[in-house]
Amino acid sequence: MKVLIFLDPILASELKLFLQRHQLPLGKDSKSGMTEMVASVGHSCEKSVDLLSQYMSYKVSGPCPDDWSLAQKLILRGCEPLARRRCLAKSIPKVGLHPFPNSLWKPVGNKTVNWSGLGCKNFECLKGKKLGRDCVACFDLVNGYENQRFVKATSKNDFLIDDVLSLGSGGIRIGFDIGGGSGTFGARMADRNVTVITSTLNIDAPFNEFVAARGLFPLFVSLDHRFPFYDNVFDLVHASSALDVGGKPEKLEFLMFDIDRILRAGGLFWLDNFYCANDEKKKVLTRLIERFGYKKLKWVVGEKVDSAGSGKSEVVLSAVLQKPVRVA
Structure with a gap:
């Protein structure tokens, strides 16, 4: 972010204070020669100064504004990470939660969240909603398809979770689910003593709150953000059509x-029912994957009816790929 933004008189005083440089705790880093730290706010925030200043306008030590939608709008515009704030987030009583691991598959209590989107104020209202091709009634853990996902196949592109785990030769301990919706992949893995972090935004519904209510680990981050993990840490990465990132091949390449x-060497990348839209898109994705030299343990191209309700049959790719050991 340019220094000029920080002198702009329209900015909230809290934002100006946050952007100030701060001295390193021990004075100077002998390795880098740096003597101060700069707060990390995405450079794209400069293009949304009005929204960012609105986000940073609040009463210090008072309740935070009910502006999660504003924060998410900033993130989707590339203003990530957001500035920290000195206000108190709204406290929602956690009523009706179940102890772990029963929480994984029990209906989530209605008083755990206050959601005004889609005309809903509770999770019960969201059960029958179609929120995208990967989330049709995905909040219904009892009567919907969620309790069958990954353990019952509806097409040749649906891989069973135990079959995939067997390919890891017992070495699957921690995983990352990209665009994990309501957290069912993480729940299946938790049933098998595998820890999974589920990345999801609150697009159209309170996915983060729901994942947490199930006793799982939600990560609120967009796919344009560098994943906040160290190198070579995960045994398995799972992704579906959330990987599409706007259909641009360059963005998919960065991702x-x-x-x-x-992903560690020997780890598994599970691409789950990725909608290819057309043969050219499938070829682009295939060429990109092959550049990394992964071993194809499973590779299935087929057709699947769009579960979001269009009735159209689309080409989908499912694959389990093993990362090679690379010698520098």
Whole structure:
């Protein structure tokens, strides 16, 4: 972010204070020669100064504004990470939660969230909603398809979770689910003593709150953000059509390199029912994957009816790929 933004008189005083440089705790870093730290706010925030200043306008030590939608709008515009704030987030009583691991598949209590989107104020209202091709009634853990996902196949592109785990030769301990919706992949893995972090935004519904209510680990981050993990840490990365990132091959390429970075050598990348739209898009994705030299343990191209309700049959790719050991 340019220094000029920080002198702009329209900015909230809290934002100006946050952007000030701060001295390093021990004075000077002998390795880098740096003597101060600069707060990390995405450079794209400069293009949304009005929204960012609105986000940073609040009463210090008072309740935070009910502006999660504003924060998410900033993130989707590339203003990420957001500035920290000195206000108190609204406290929602956690009523009706179940102890872990029962929480994974029990209906989530209605008083755990206050959601005004789609005319809903509770999770019960969201059960029958179609929120995209990967989330049709995905908040219904009892009567919907969620309790069958990954353990019952509806097409040749649906891989069973135990079959995929067997390919890892017992070495699957921690995983990352990209665009994990209501957290069912993480729940299946938790049933098998595998820890999974589920990345999801609150697009159209309170996915983060729901994932947390199930006793799972939600990560609120967009796919344009460098994943906040060290290199070579995950045994498995799972992704579906959330990987599409707007259909641009360059954006997908950046994303694939970051997935490769966080996946350990010998780890598995599970591409689950990725909608290819057409043969050309399938070829682009195939060529990109092959550049990384992954071993194809499973590779299935087929057709699947769009579960979001269009009735159209689309080409989908499902694959389990193993990252090679690269010698520098």
